[in-house]
Amino acid sequence: MTPDRPKHNLLPELSLRTWLLGSHLLVLLLPLLALVGTGALAMDLRRQTRVDLEHQADVLTVLAAEMLAAAPAESAESAELSELGQRFDPLLIDIGARTLASVRIVNTDAQVVASSAGDQLDEFDMSHDEVVVAALRGRTGVATRDRERSTERQPLSSPSRRARVRLFIAKPIYSSPGSSPGSSPGSAAAEPGEPEIIGAVLLSRTPREELQALYHMSPRLIWGLLFALLTTIALAVFAGRLATRSLESLADAARRITHGSGSEGAKLLRSAGSHVDEVRALATATAAMAEQLQSRVEYINEFAGNVAHEFRTPIATLRGTAELLRDDEDMAPAQRKRFLDNALDELERLERLVDGLLALARAEQPHGGGKVVLADLLAALPERWPEVRVTSPQPSAAVEGSATQLATVLDNLIDNAYAHAGPEVEVEVVGLAPGPEGTGFEVIDNGPGVSAANRTQIFDRFFTTNREQGGTGLGLALVRRIVETHGGTIELDSATGRTCMRVWLPVADD
Structure with missing residues (x-):
């Protein structure tokens, strides 16, 4: 069954390979988008156009000054720039x-004396143009002005420029070539030989548009973009394969586990060898979960078998008793009472089994994570077991866990000692000081001890040597489970005349 798609998720459901390919292609386009979208390319094209215009203006100012110096004068004075217009x-x-580029030369009165357009000179008065005025004052005039938009734009392949602005550059022309452009304009009172401004050259040009520049770069740019595109696709496919190979293995293993195959732990662990950290972490966590699920399944199967076995005997006894009482109406009262007493005994055993199973199930749940001071736990024992000698640890430590469940551990261990060693046995509880193995306690009795045959299964569920006296075999199994859920261990040290149950628990962090 496919899970419903969240309503707030507006993104399409695509494979990881598709997302990687799309993201790589987007990254490939980002530099181009940034170059055009931020205006960086347009600014660079304008800068290039300005540099070209400045170089052309420098050449023209020198050329104009040389032509003026070489021109024959009709009087003793030098020829004027206006006379050289033609x-x-x-x-x-x-x-x-x-x-x-549009080129104009103006005299000191800002009148156009020559033009690349061949315009009529008497129609061009540039005294209102701040670019020309700046040049006639000895500075380089620069301006960027919007163009009048025409309804018909030139194609990208046209040599004409398509940008929406036009650059204007004006530089002064000095009477002597090689003079410093920064010199002040000359005048009638200027000293002999001092350069003076005799006019200016004005150039204007439209820079290339971004798309137009890209179009002219396209023959080489296409090959570079094609190579970058193929490289990007190859990297996306490689990254997708690298990331999805282990994910597909995990998905396949999860499907098999869902269908009841519990042998996928090794395959998941092999998937944990991925080169992607996140995939490796996911595989490791999934493998641990699969092993835990498999362990849980085995535990449930074993548990169900044990429960069925333990319940079968009392249920069979109750069934047989009920059938006998139903079929034999003339049964003697004493015999009837004996059968009913046996049935009650079996019912009490079933009740104890149910209570033990419920306690065992509660022990499987998280214990809450509170702090339990070991000395306080042991100090409460004499109220429940006044005959037990208690020695608290010095110094005492705290453990993480449930005080109620740890008290159940102590009660079950003490009760087990009395149940198997008899009421005359002496029981002692000794607290263990914190050390490398943690902290904990020992329950010691001077009974006959545990036989070698029973030591390996004494903590198994439903194992008991006291079944006739009502033992269920769940007490020590419950003890072990509680200790394990608290991160601890339990040890048995038994010999003739002495049995010690030792519980180790991790010390709680401060």
Whole structure:
């Protein structure tokens, strides 16, 4: 049965390989998206365009100054820049055609004297342009201005630029080539030989659009992206196989365990050898769970068999008694009483078995995790067992667990000593000081001891040598189970005249 999908989960249910492939492809696209989405590529394209324009402006300023210096003067004074406009026009038109840049040369009055567009000079007054004004004052003028958007955009393959802005660069032209661009403009009062600003060169150009730049890079970029795509897919497939191989093994083992196969623990442990830490941790935890489930199944099967065996005898006795009483109406009263007494004895035995099984089941549950001081636990014994000699440990320690269950351990051990050694036996409880093995207590009696044949099964469920006196064989089994659920151990040390049950429990953390 497939579990219902949570309503709040909006993500599709896909395989791990698909998620890995998708995430790897997204990571592959992230640099490109970041390059375009953050505007970094656009800024770099503008920077490149500005650098190109500045280089062209530097060349043109030097060229204009040299052409002016070489021009024949009609008077004693040097020729003016305005007089060279017609000589500059063919050069600027050629530059504009080759570089797609707009080039203009202005004089000191900010009037255009030459242009790459061949415009009429009397129609161009640049005195209102802050870029030109900055250049005529001896600085480099720079501006980025929005373009007028046309309804028809150029295709990506066109040499025309598609960006929404246009860059403007203006640099001053000095009367002497090689003069410092930072020098102040000349004037009529300037000293002889001092460079003076005689005009400026203005260039403008539209930078490439991001998509246009990517299009022109596509011949090489496609091969690089193809290689990166294939590498990404290969890595995603490899990572998916690496991660899902052990997960598929775990899923297969879990399905087999669900269908009753309990031999998958080794396979799960082999899956724990994955190169992925999380998968290895999951496999280890699942293997431990499978082993625990298998152990629990074996425990339940054995337990059910023991219970069936123990219940079969009293039930058979009760059934036989009921049939005899039903069939023999003329049975003598004394015989009838004897049969009824036997039936009551069997009912009492069943009641003790049920009580013992319930106590054993409660011992399987978590004990709560409180702290129990061993000295306090032993100090309460004389109220229940006044004839038992108690020696508390020095120093005393605390253990993690249930005081009620640990008191049950003491009561069952003491009761077992009296039940098997007789009422005249002397019983002593000695507390154990904390040490490397933990802390705990010993229940010692001076009875006849436990035979060698019985020592290996004395803590087994339903094992008893006192069945005629009503023993169920659950007392010591309950003791062992409680001790084990508290993380401890129980030991038997028995010889003729002395039997010692020793319980070790881990010391609680401070």
